């Protein structure tokens with residue numbers, strides 16, 4: 001039997017009179033790669049911020065590994081990893097130094113730090129670049145470094161907010177290959193993306209958000225069947241439920257460009 005690791009029930013976030021997330025409910029099983037897709041402003045980041053304890057819900061509840069995100073917030077923080085939509089790596093440090101900073105932040109005992117850091121670097125395919133300044137990294141390498149940072153403490157659930165925005169297809173594939181390895185090793189992943197093909201191939205199940213609601217939820221196959229066409233692309237499913245077309249993001253190749261892309265194109269609430 002599969003084990004639920006994330007349970008969300010009637011979770012709601014209001015900003016004043018505006019409801020950004022409207023009573024959403026869903027569960028995620030252990031080792032799933034669960035996708036949340038939706039147009040700009042759908043409420044994806046707000047949902048992730050509540051689940052990562054950074055934003056208090058207005059109502060409803062959620063638990064991770066049976067720990068409540070409000071009552072047991074400090075425990076929840078220890079068992080999750082989070083890669084935000086905006087840049088979180090420091091360009092003026094080396095890859096290794098970035099990881100060392102996070103290892104300290106996560107209170108990883110000093111005698112274990114070296115091993116954890118090198119395990120993470122290896123897992124994300126960055127061992128050879130560990131000594132280079134991050135501002136010399138490509139966009140894909142930066143994303144992989146940020147994921148390496150976020151899994152140093154071996155979280156049960158990893159939250160990735162648009163992990164491949166602004167990356168070229170090859171860099172995207174590399175990020176995904178490594179995320180799949182993490183999931184195969186037992187980490188549960190909840191991610192948002194604007195790339196429907198990516199969601200289709202990567203995610204075991206997908207929630208389509210629209211104006212704060214979950215408009216549809218299921219495996220890619222179930223979602224396609226739900227619009228009566230098992231051969232439909234996920235783009236078509238998305239258009240059906242969100243009534244919107246997605247625009248491709250421009251590609252950014254290095255730290256400065258990725259930083260600009262993410263800063264300009266995205267806002268953090």
Ligand SMILES: Nc1ncnc2c1ncn2[C@@H]1O[C@H](COP(=O)(O)OP(=O)(O)OP(=O)(O)O)[C@@H](O)[C@H]1O
Nearest residue numbers: 015020038039040041042043044045046047268269
């Ligand atoms: N702190 C805040 N105060 C007021 N409104 C906010 C705040 N944070 C988010 N919002 C609003 O809530 C809605 C959902 O925003 P959110 O960032 O969750 O969307 P998103 O689905 O992540 O969009 P994107 O694809 O652009 O990242 C938007 O209309 C946004 O303007």
Ligand SMILES: [Mg+2]
Nearest residue numbers: 044045046085
């Ligand atoms: Mg967002």
